[in-house]
Amino acid sequence: MSLNTFGHLFRVTTWGESHGPALGATIDGCPPGVAIEAEALQHWLDRRKPGQNRFTTQRREADAVEILSGVFEGRSTGTPIQLMIRNTDQRSKDYGDIAEKFRPGHADITYWQKYGVRDYRGGGRSSARETAARVAAGGVARAALAALAPTLKITGYMVQMGEKHIDRARFDLASVETNPFWVPDAGVVEEWSAYLDGLRKSGSSVGAMVELTASGVPAGLGAPIYGKLDTDLAAAMMSINAVKGVEIGEGMGAATLTGEANADEIFMGNDGPRFSSNHAGGILGGISTGQDVVVRFAVKPTSSILTPRRTITRSGEETKIITKGRHDPCVGIRAVPVGEAMMACVLLDHLLLHRGQVGTGLPGKIG
Numbered sequence: 001m002s003l004n005t006f007g008h009l010f011r012v013t014t015w016g017e018s019h020g021p022a023l024g025a026t027i028d029g030c031p032p033g034v035a036i037e038a039e040a041l042q043h044w045l046d047r048r049k050p051g052q053n054r055f056t057t058q059r060r061e062a063d064a065v066e067i068l069s070g071v072f073e074g075r076s077t078g079t080p081i082q083l084m085i086r087n088t089d090q091r092s093k094d095y096g097d098i099a100e101k102f103r104p105g106h107a108d109i110t111y112w113q114k115y116g117v118r119d120y121r122g123g124g125r126s127s128a129r130e131t132a133a134r135v136a137a138g139g140v141a142r143a144a145l146a147a148l149a150p151t152l153k154i155t156g157y158m159v160q161m162g163e164k165h166i167d168r169a170r171f172d173l174a175s176v177e178t179n180p181f182w183v184p185d186a187g188v189v190e191e192w193s194a195y196l197d198g199l200r201k202s203g204s205s206v207g208a209m210v211e212l213t214a215s216g217v218p219a220g221l222g223a224p225i226y227g228k229l230d231t232d233l234a235a236a237m238m239s240i241n242a243v244k245g246v247e248i249g250e251g252m253g254a255a256t257l258t259g260e261a262n263a264d265e266i267f268m269g270n271d272g273p274r275f276s277s278n279h280a281g282g283i284l285g286g287i288s289t290g291q292d293v294v295v296r297f298a299v300k301p302t303s304s305i306l307t308p309r310r311t312i313t314r315s316g317e318e319t320k321i322i323t324k325g326r327h328d329p330c331v332g333i334r335a336v337p338v339g340e341a342m343m344a345c346v347l348l349d350h351l352l353l354h355r356g357q358v359g360t361g362l363p364g365k366i367g
Helices: 038-048 092-098 108-115 128-148 173-178 186-201 229-238 251-256 332-358
Strands: 011-016 022-028 065-069 081-086 153-161 208-215 243-248 266-269 272-275 293-299 309-312 318-321
Touching: 011 128, 022 128, 038 065, 038 128, 038 332, 081 128, 128 332, 153 173, 153 186, 153 332, 208 332, 229 243, 229 293, 229 332, 243 251, 293 332
Parallel strands: none
Antiparallel strands: 011 022, 022 081, 065 081, 153 208, 208 293, 243 293, 266 272, 309 318
């Protein structure tokens, strides 16, 4: 299997399977001298790891990250950084029944059609467990961003679960870290809990919408046409397991607006240009404006459910399947820190590209 690497200057290659001995990431292009400690990376992994509450899979993994290379005396050396996370709570026997069957909604059938071989234990590379490696790599990207763009801050949160939406009038980022849904509206937590409990106990699942905001992003990141910042952000989010749609700024809602309503008018402020609104999501022509970069992505319901569904076997026989094992009733919950990690990797990559092309400033002075 090829194409396990993403990024241009900051390049991340993930490896490993859900039920193998370990998984991890190889990072090339991290600038030297960046303060990197395993404990700091662990903070981000702890936000994604399973089994933290009843709303996520009960697989128990410490997700303890090990730094094998590229860091000396607490700082990056500029050489490849190798990160490893050992799998410790696999239950491969849970998947014996699907060795010959394809799970509807899962990658089983396409992996088999393409490669003629698949790791049916938890889905192998198609398992969301692969995202632990991305979060570890995102921790490295955050450390580099802290050194190069200290005011930049990335925050992810859920804005929708199934048909349940947050109330934007009660939007409060401070509440994101205080509830199991990473939701910026404390008023919906009780309702969402009851809603997901019902789905979980019935053996079903539900989709979600995750929003990411990056504040303090310097103007000038990205390039026209094929090097657009929003192109790489969209590709990064679409690469996350179970993601089926991505929006930048107003996104699909822009189709309902007039030109007058959609335009973000520009004024001159004390510290440079300012905008009347942010329908563009902080990106114009593929280049960051200096406003908040806003991305949303839709996560489909977890495909592994206890409801019997029709499918076929490898030999083409029609049959039924019930997927056993430990699964997230709403995979969108743990997708929040994954989305943050991917945004961190993309923003660092584009910051390095910008510095390589035009230096550390902005050639186009205004005012």
